[in-house]
Amino acid sequence: MAIGKRLKKIREGVDRTKLYPLDEAVKMVKERAVSKFDETIEVAINLGVDPRHADQMVRGVVMLPNGTGRTVRVGVFARGAKADEAKAAGADVVGAEDLVEQVQAGNINFDRCIATPDMMPLVGRLGKVLGPRGMMPNPKIGTVTMDVAGAVKGAKGGSVEFRVEKAGIIQAGVGKASFTEDKLVENIKALADAVNKAKPAGAKGTYIQRVAVSSTMGPGVKVEPGTVH
Numbered sequence: 001m002a003i004g005k006r007l008k009k010i011r012e013g014v015d016r017t018k019l020y021p022l023d024e025a026v027k028m029v030k031e032r033a034v035s036k037f038d039e040t041i042e043v044a045i046n047l048g049v050d051p052r053h054a055d056q057m058v059r060g061v062v063m064l065p066n067g068t069g070r071t072v073r074v075g076v077f078a079r080g081a082k083a084d085e086a087k088a089a090g091a092d093v094v095g096a097e098d099l100v101e102q103v104q105a106g107n108i109n110f111d112r113c114i115a116t117p118d119m120m121p122l123v124g125r126l127g128k129v130l131g132p133r134g135m136m137p138n139p140k141i142g143t144v145t146m147d148v149a150g151a152v153k154g155a156k157g158g159s160v161e162f163r164v165e166k167a168g169i170i171q172a173g174v175g176k177a178s179f180t181e182d183k184l185v186e187n188i189k190a191l192a193d194a195v196n197k198a199k200p201a202g203a204k205g206t207y208i209q210r211v212a213v214s215s216t217m218g219p220g221v222k223v224e225p226g227t228v229h
Contacts, residue, residue: 010217017222020222022188022228026188027181032215035216040175041174042216043211043213045195047209048204048208049207051165051168053202058162058170061160063154065190066179067175068160069179073093073109073110074091075108077096077114077122085148086114093110114144160173160174192208196208211225
């Protein structure tokens with residue numbers, strides 16, 4: 001019963017049919033993030049694409065100007081000097097065959113995965129494990145690279161991968177409820193800008209159709225798409 005009352009209370013004042021300017025929507029979401037933990041602020045962007053067609057796939061990576069507020073564990077597949085570079089840059093797990101064995105055994109002690117190009121034949125064996133988790137290294141988003149130090153620092157410092165789901169939606173965490181409104185707005189605009197730049201050639205009509213902001217436990221607030229650019 002208490003949960004019902006709590007939900008009812010935090011939904012008060014949110015018109016589910018109204019589109020709010022971005023700064024107002026962020027303010028409303030922040031005010032309603034009242035859990036005992038620091039809730040993640042999330043954005044959902046509905047795109048006018050059909051990801052079933054290869055020429056309408058949207059994916060990429062964006063460095064949020066104010067970081068994500070979360071601790072990201074980074075795993076790197078590399079050998080020799082590149083493995084040393086990864087460790088020096090702050091990677092949490094570094095290895096080659098030994099790391100492949102760990103992952104195959106179900107021990108995935110990282111949230112993001114980076115690999116040097118020469119390791120990909122080895123990492124390719126992990127497609128069935130890492131693929132469904134969205135963690136397979138990919139050169140298009142900078143996670144297959146010789147610059148392992150830069151990739152590790154990016155992952156630790158606030159880079160966010162985005163990929164359109166089957167229903168044409170991109171969802172991403174853009175900060176924490178403890179962030180200032182200005183920082184959250186900056187991060188959301190950076191994400192929207194990156195999504196805009198990743199617009200595929202096959203996209204027709206209105207590209208960014210709907211945008212909503214929410215916190216982990218709070219209600220979604222619809223945003224005027226024009227205010228996120």
